Amino acid sequence: MPDVRNEITQIITAKMTDNVPLNLADPFVDLGFNSFEVVELIFDIEEKFDIQIPFNANFDIEAKTVADLIQTVEGLVADKAKLA
Amino acid sequence: MKRVVVTGLGVVSPIGQTVESYWAGLIAGRSGLAPPVFPPAIQVSTKLVGQINDFDSLAHFDPKLVGLLDRVSQFAVVAARQALAQSGLSLTGELAEKTATIVGTGSGGHSTVDDSFHRLYAEGATRLSPVTIPKAMMSAAASQVSLYCNTKGPAYAVASACASATHAIGQAFQMVRSGGATCALCGGTEASITFGALKGWEAMRVMAPDACRPFSLDRKGMVIGEGAAMLTLETLEHARGRGADILAEIVGFGMSADSKDLTAPDSSGMARAISAALSDGALAPDRVDYINAHGTGTVANDEAETAALKISFGDHARRLAVSSTKSMVGHALGAAGALELVAAVMAIRESVVPPTIGYLGADPACDLDYVPNEARRMPVNAAVSNSFAFGGLNAVIAARKFAG
Numbered sequence: 001m002p003d004v005r006n007e008i009t010q011i012i013t014a015k016m017t018d019n020v021p022l023n024l025a026d027p028f029v030d031l032g033f034n035s036f037e038v039v040e041l042i043f044d045i046e047e048k049f050d051i052q053i054p055f056n057a058n059f060d061i062e063a064k065t066v067a068d069l070i071q072t073v074e075g076l077v078a079d080k081a082k083l084a
Numbered sequence: 085m086k087r088v089v090v091t092g093l094g095v096v097s098p099i100g101q102t103v104e105s106y107w108a109g110l111i112a113g114r115s116g117l118a119p120p121v122f123p124p125a126i127q128v129s130t131k132l133v134g135q136i137n138d139f140d141s142l143a144h145f146d147p148k149l150v151g152l153l154d155r156v157s158q159f160a161v162v163a164a165r166q167a168l169a170q171s172g173l174s175l176t177g178e179l180a181e182k183t184a185t186i187v188g189t190g191s192g193g194h195s196t197v198d199d200s201f202h203r204l205y206a207e208g209a210t211r212l213s214p215v216t217i218p219k220a221m222m223s224a225a226a227s228q229v230s231l232y233c234n235t236k237g238p239a240y241a242v243a244s245a246c247a248s249a250t251h252a253i254g255q256a257f258q259m260v261r262s263g264g265a266t267c268a269l270c271g272g273t274e275a276s277i278t279f280g281a282l283k284g285w286e287a288m289r290v291m292a293p294d295a296c297r298p299f300s301l302d303r304k305g306m307v308i309g310e311g312a313a314m315l316t317l318e319t320l321e322h323a324r325g326r327g328a329d330i331l332a333e334i335v336g337f338g339m340s341a342d343s344k345d346l347t348a349p350d351s352s353g354m355a356r357a358i359s360a361a362l363s364d365g366a367l368a369p370d371r372v373d374y375i376n377a378h379g380t381g382t383v384a385n386d387e388a389e390t391a392a393l394k395i396s397f398g399d400h401a402r403r404l405a406v407s408s409t410k411s412m413v414g415h416a417l418g419a420a421g422a423l424e425l426v427a428a429v430m431a432i433r434e435s436v437v438p439p440t441i442g443y444l445g446a447d448p449a450c451d452l453d454y455v456p457n458e459a460r461r462m463p464v465n466a467a468v469s470n471s472f473a474f475g476g477l478n479a480v481i482a483a484r485k486f487a488g
Binding site for chain 1: 129282289305348352382
């Protein structure tokens with residue numbers, strides 16, 4: 001089982017340009033990314049774990065936090081492991 | 085400078101394949117959005133598209149020749165024939181040589197590309213049909229319209245993603261106004277609901293799962309559509325000389341580039357195009373009654389467009405009727421601006437504005453009159469049609485009732 005939290009944190013912080021610490025309780029809209037950059041991050045995470053993450057840029061950027069995303073990805077990775 | 089009038093309209097849309105059925109659908113508030121039939125819904129996560137499932141190629145084209153036309157060109161030719169027939173023009177001799185053909189498309193013969201490359205990459209084919217390139221090229225629809233309608237003047241395609249049709253019509257307007265052509269067949273066409281394109285759209289994560297609800301509270305994004313619309317434009321003197329029925333006058337065209345972001349909309353760039361169209365048409369903002377909005381249904385577009393209307397129209401913005409017909413037919417991308425200008429011309433002619441359907445209530449960031457859910461009978465002396473493309477390319481056309 002990969003360390004989802006650590007991998008996601010690394011993917012996000014590598015793209016962060018503002019010198020602000022990553023707070024997992026923050027919604028994406030507060031991380032200093034524009035919406036398309038968030039969409040690209042979600043894609044990078046999908047590629048990393050080979051999963052499909054449900055995420056609509058119209059509302060999830062404000063509605064979801066990094067912690068929500070980690071939880072979703074942990075679930076998807078666990079489901080995938082069960083199928084393998 | 086010559087005055088330019090509209091004398092013919094043609095439409096192929098998910099709610100009707102004639103202007104009459106399209107317009108009847110729009111004013112009835114009928115949605116043409118449904119789960120995709122092709123590619124099958126099971127292969128994609130896209131829940132809704134504005135797809136034309138009952139388009140019958142063989143009702144329009146010789147079975148021996150239909151294979152030369154991608155779906156995008158078929159739509160364009162069918163719409164162009166309607167627009168030409170309604171105008172009553174007979175394109176022969178010198179008039180044919182003075183008639184322009186300008187067709188916008190975002191993706192050209194996309195299903196030909198998708199199908200051909202699938203054969204190569206997935207099925208291991210070693211050769212492709214010799215008509216692959218002539219069907220797929222971006223300008224194929226313009227060529228096919230010129231072939232089927234006998235237009236022999238300036239002809240080319242215009243590509244500016246979701247603003248392609250409006251740029252094409254605007255260029256045709258300028259050409260006829262300047263005397264570079266007497267008549268023009270112009271508009272836009274799109275047929276890119278393919279497996280490859282839908283996966284690309286899904287990756288942008290802006291697709292609505294439930295409905296296209298432009299400007300509404302709880303809107304969740306856009307819905308991809310397809311179709312074509314074409315208009316016949318001609319100089320006023322030519323239309324009058326032959327006693328043509330004049331549907332509306334095109335008075336202004338404005339363009340701008342945001343020069344800001346590849347995907348995010350920018351209200352100041354939008355407003356520059358709107359104001360440029362009003363100024364080009366010598367149209368005071370308070371003379372405009374109806375806006376056919378770009379109104380995609382994304383959170384970002386609809387907020388930015390609302391702000392742009394306030395910049396360009398000032399206090400009059402609150403008195404405008406603003407609607408997005410994408411709520412009914414989806415976003416037909418390179419065809420959208422033409423489908424929407426047809427709606428605006430019909431609104432002028434019929435004194436009815438089509439609604440924005442699926443509207444659930446006011447979003448504080450979108451606080452204008454969006455003609456929610458039901459068409460409205462009202463005089464429309466002047467109307468504006470907005471198109472704002474990804475990449476920040478904006479095009480706006482202003483039309484008004486022909487008053488002699």
